[in-house]
Amino acid sequence: MGTYSISTSASTINEGDSLITIVRTTNVAAGTTLYWGTYSNDMEASDFHANSPLGGSGTIGSDGTFTFSQTLKNDSSTEGSESFSIKVFSDSNKTTQVGNTVSISVLDTSKKIDDYTSNINTTGLLAV
Numbered sequence: 001m002g003t004y005s006i007s008t009s010a011s012t013i014n015e016g017d018s019l020i021t022i023v024r025t026t027n028v029a030a031g032t033t034l035y036w037g038t039y040s041n042d043m044e045a046s047d048f049h050a051n052s053p054l055g056g057s058g059t060i061g062s063d064g065t066f067t068f069s070q071t072l073k074n075d076s077s078t079e080g081s082e083s084f085s086i087k088v089f090s091d092s093n094k095t096t097q098v099g100n101t102v103s104i105s106v107l108d109t110s111k112k113i114d115d116y117t118s119n120i121n122t123t124g125l126l127a128v
Contacts, residue, residue, distance in 0.1 A: 002028035004099030006088055012105040015047075016074030019104060023088055025064045032060045035092050036068065040084035043106070047082070049073050057092070072106060082106045 002025055009020040023034060037055040038048075045054055049071040058066035086102045089095065 002026060002098075004028070004034075004088060006086065006099045006102050008086070008102050008104060011103070012107060013072065014074075014107050015072050015109045018069055018071040020067055020069045021086055021102070022065060022067045023058065023060075023099065025060055028060055028064065030060055030062045030064070033057050034060065034066065034098065035089045035094055037087055037089070037094055038070070038084055039087060040082070042082045043084050047073055047075070047106075055094075074109060079108050081108055 005024045007022050007024070009022075010017075013019055021036070023036070025032075035055070035057045048054060052071045053068070054070075056068060058068060060066055083103060083105050085104070087094075087097050088099050090098050
């Protein structure tokens with residue numbers, strides 16, 4: 001029976017960063033296809049670049065690994081920190097998970113812009 005280990009290039013990333021995921025196997029035949037997916041309760045597909053896959057498949061190489069990458073969008077929405085997880089499966093229906101679930105924290109790099117301006121030389125009342 002094979003073993004599966006999933007790791008990523010980082011456990012915490014900023015909006016706009018790319019993430020590389022590595023699936024390492026032992027006693028799994030080269031050429032075996034595995035399937036992966038991205039899961040989150042607080043992120044949406046629009047949080048990723050349009051050309052960044054949210055799921056797919058990979059073929060185990062002769063070295064027992066396959067890798068894939070994803071890039072997050074650096075949007076201008078101040079949302080706070082978010083997170084997502086990556087899971088790998090042995091079947092295309094993604095019902096039989098293999099290996100560990102990897103969780104990634106995404107730091108919000110957007111800055112909220114104040115909707116007012118002030119003049120420090122102003123006297124009197126300030127209306128906002």
